[in-house]
Amino acid sequence: MRPKYDISNNLKLCRLKAGDLTQEQLAEKVGTTRQTILSIEKGRYSPSVGLALRLSQVLGATVEEIFELEE
């Protein structure tokens, strides 16, 4: 059986820490839609490495602070 990686995230927390950004504002800053941010926060979507890095850049947090591999 191939391993399945479950990824949890603290995006909402990081977003609020980074100046109380709304989902819409964050989406605009990283060049995506609010739907994408919402889906990541709800755990329904794991972003690409590119988007994860862009989120980390915009939020001033490391990728590991935003995303975690679940055991």
Next chain:
Amino acid sequence: MIKKLFNRLDWHPAHGTLVAGAVVILGFALSEISWWFLSLAALGTFGPGILRETGLLNDQDEFQRRADRRAGYHAFLTAGLFTFLYMAYLRSGERNVGEAEVSVSLILSLLWFTWFLSSLLSYWGPQRTVSRVLNAFGWVWLVFNVVGNLNDFVALFMQSLLAVPFFLLAYVAKRWPIIAGVLLIVASGFFFYLFHLYEIFGPNPLERGRGEVIILFVGPLLVSGIILLRNKQSEDASE
């Protein structure tokens, strides 16, 4: 105003998808004049995907691209499996399935509705999707009922009551998904018998629009029930 509506619906389609949706509706509307206009619906359904795959249109972000591809794969699995089984059925004896266009419409409906439902699931998640599908069923029933019974208030009132279970189930789906899931599966079985849909296994399987009723009504109820039961995590009802 349109942006507000989409925000309210929590649905942010790409611009190409919006234009394509309008072209599809126009195609179906104009097909009343000539069936050739149905090609407009084909253009709207498949055009954006072809343009995106050839790199001529770049209007989606990565989440929308993934939702689109996932929905396409689900449509391929469902319609492909059905087509193979249907072919086996047709080739294995003398069959009476009516005009060829009935079969083709059935396969197209299955393809299109699987794609649509899967897209909605990606955007809204299980509970909201199921709840909104059920609300849509309720509203469609009400609209048809009002249009059909304008002169008969009693019939209008009595038949409108049939929409209530859909709205109730939509409410339950948002709050108690497991209960709603079980109820939906039971309801799909009930309607399968009520509308004699088991006759699809008989000598004239597609007679009286049985295939369409399954794909457009009973199938979505069953799939919605399964989706809710498989949904491990309960979503926040207020999201």
